[in-house]
Amino acid sequence: xxxxxxxxxxxxxxxxxxxxxxxxxxxxxxxxxxxxxxxxxxxxxxxxxxxxxxxxxxxxxxxxxxxxxxxxxxxxxxxxxxxxxxxxxxxxxxxxxxxxxxxxxxxxxxxxxxxxxxx
Amino acid sequence: xxxxxxxxxxxxxxxxxxxxxxxxxxxxxxxxxxxxxxxxxxxxxxxxxxxxxxxxxxxxxxxxxxxxxxxxxxxxxxxxxxxxxxxxxxxxxxxxxxxx
Amino acid sequence: xxxxxxxxxxxxxxxxxxxxxxxxxxxxxxxxxxxxxxxxxxxxxxxxxxxxxxxxxxxxxxxxxxxxxxxxxxxxxxxxxxxxxxxxxxxxxxxxxxxxxxxxxxxxxxxxxxxxxxxxxxxxxxxxxxxxxxxx
Numbered sequence: 352x353x354x355x356x357x358x359x360x361x362x363x364x365x366x367x368x369x370x371x372x373x374x375x376x377x378x379x380x381x382x383x384x385x386x387x388x389x390x391x392x393x394x395x396x397x398x399x400x401x402x403x404x405x406x407x408x409x410x411x412x413x414x415x416x417x418x419x420x421x422x423x424x425x426x427x428x429x430x431x432x433x434x435x436x437x438x439x440x441x442x443x444x445x446x447x448x449x450x451x452x453x454x455x456x457x458x459x460x461x462x463x464x465x466x467x468x469x470x
Numbered sequence: 471x472x473x474x475x476x477x478x479x480x481x482x483x484x485x486x487x488x489x490x491x492x493x494x495x496x497x498x499x500x501x502x503x504x505x506x507x508x509x510x511x512x513x514x515x516x517x518x519x520x521x522x523x524x525x526x527x528x529x530x531x532x533x534x535x536x537x538x539x540x541x542x543x544x545x546x547x548x549x550x551x552x553x554x555x556x557x558x559x560x561x562x563x564x565x566x567x568x569x570x
Numbered sequence: 571x572x573x574x575x576x577x578x579x580x581x582x583x584x585x586x587x588x589x590x591x592x593x594x595x596x597x598x599x600x601x602x603x604x605x606x607x608x609x610x611x612x613x614x615x616x617x618x619x620x621x622x623x624x625x626x627x628x629x630x631x632x633x634x635x636x637x638x639x640x641x642x643x644x645x646x647x648x649x650x651x652x653x654x655x656x657x658x659x660x661x662x663x664x665x666x667x668x669x670x671x672x673x674x675x676x677x678x679x680x681x682x683x684x685x686x687x688x689x690x691x692x693x694x695x696x697x698x699x700x701x702x703x704x705x706x
Contacts, residue, residue, distance in 0.1 A: 352561050357704060359570070366502045370476070373532075374560075377553035383561070392608055392706070432608060452615040459702040460588050460619065464560050467568035467705045470477075471698050487597070487629055491694040567595070567703040 354378050355458030356388045359469030361396035362411040363404065368397055371468035372414055379422050387425040387458040388415070390447075392469075395433040398426070400444035416446030427454045472563040476502035476570065479514045488569040489517055494524045497563055499556060500548075501530040508548050509539055522547035530556060590701040592616060593624040596631030598706060600650065601641050605706035606634045607649050612704065614652075617659035624663045624700070625656070626693060627685070632670050637682045653683040667693050 356375060360367040375385045390397050402412045419426050426447040428438060433449055443449060459465050473492050479485035485500075485507045492498055498521060500508045507518055508529035521527055522545065531550045534541060541550050551559065560566050594613050600606040616623050627635060639650045656662070664685040671677060671687065678687055688696070697703065 354560070359706065367476070370501055373553045374556060378557045378560075381554055381557050383557065391612070392604065431611065452612050453618065455612065455704075456592075456616050456619045456621070459592060459704070460590055460621065464566055465702045465704070466474075466560065466566050467570070467703070468476075469568065469570040469705065471700075483629060484597075490690055491628075491697055493694050493698045496698065565700055565703060567697060567700070568705040570597070570705050 352378075352463040353384045353386050353461070355386060355455075355462035355465040357455060357465065357467045357469075358388060358390050358394040358397065359392045359467065361393040362402060364393070365470045367468040367470060368394070368411060369409075371466070372411070372418070374466060374468070375418060375424065379418070379424075385418075385422065385424045386462055387427055387454065389455040389458065390426070390428045391432050391452075391455065393436065395428045395436050395438045398428045398433070398438055398444050398447040398449075400442055402444070412444045416444060419446040429455070472497045472499060472559050472566045474499045474501055474566065474568045475504040475507070476500075476568070478503040479507040479512070484569040485514065486517065489521045492521065492525050495526075497526045497528065497559055499528040499530065499551070499559055501533050501556070503533075503537075505529050505533045505537060505539060508534070508544050510543050510545055515545060518545055519547070528555070528559060589620065589622055591622045591624065591699060592702045592704070593626055593697060593700040595626045595628060595697070595703060595705045596634055597629040599630040599633040600639065601644065601646055606631075607647075609704075609706045610649060610652055613656065613661060614659060617656075617661055622663075623661050624665065624696070625661065626697070627664070627666045627670070628693065629670060632666055632674060632676065632681075635664075635666070635681050635683050635685070636676065637680055639682075650682050656683070665693060665696065 475488045477484045527548045598605045666685045669690045
């Protein structure tokens, strides 16, 4: 099956992004495809290249970037939500791209299932 | 449909709202802080037990463990699943609705 | 509202012809958080994709469409009027729960836009039939 995932919250502040990541990881392990993860509302903060958690903790930005690279997952940040929160091309982490809300609706149409992880 | 809930039943009304909107035969999965709703002896246990009667209710094991909640203390009739089980539930049901 | 649209035709992968039942479930009050406003942006974008769009106002989400909001008093924009523009985008399936209105001491007359008032049981059935549910 093809999954689309909507992430509503930023890194560390809520478990939402971890739940989304663990779900995506398990889906891929089971042979499914995670075609797109769309970051909206505060979720855009996951794409900030300046994230720097303590060394002994999970590095959320890197986890997503590695998944994107290894499993061809499209990580999309909403341009409008990003601008509002200061997330732009200049501080966009590797593995993510900025695009419009249409990409979320599109994955809703194209995927078999859409999951929301939020607060 | 698979319904997921992630907030504690004592923090906000997401668990109650989810239970009120799940049709007979739907699946409900408690994740993150909502796993407290799956434990025995709480003030919401009766409502959850009622849901167990008409829906298939699940709880995410890793989230129970993270919070020090024993799987032995889960309400009878609720099935503990891991993330792969969560994926299977999403596959088995036609759509997924998150109660935040 | 956002000026940056990502419309069908902008992307080679756009799947034309597929019509799914989308539901946007609003459960949060306006202004105390940004979800009401940003869900509305999402709903407006969805209009360009010719899907079967449903908007459900459940729990405190009902407060998003209450009349006489004056958020200028807290330094914010009044976007509640935009709900009235939805039918111009062919988004006409707006649902509110009767129990939710009663719980909040509200009636249909308190609402800024025409909605279909349904019971909680009817809302449950409606939700059960959706293909894609986006929650905030």
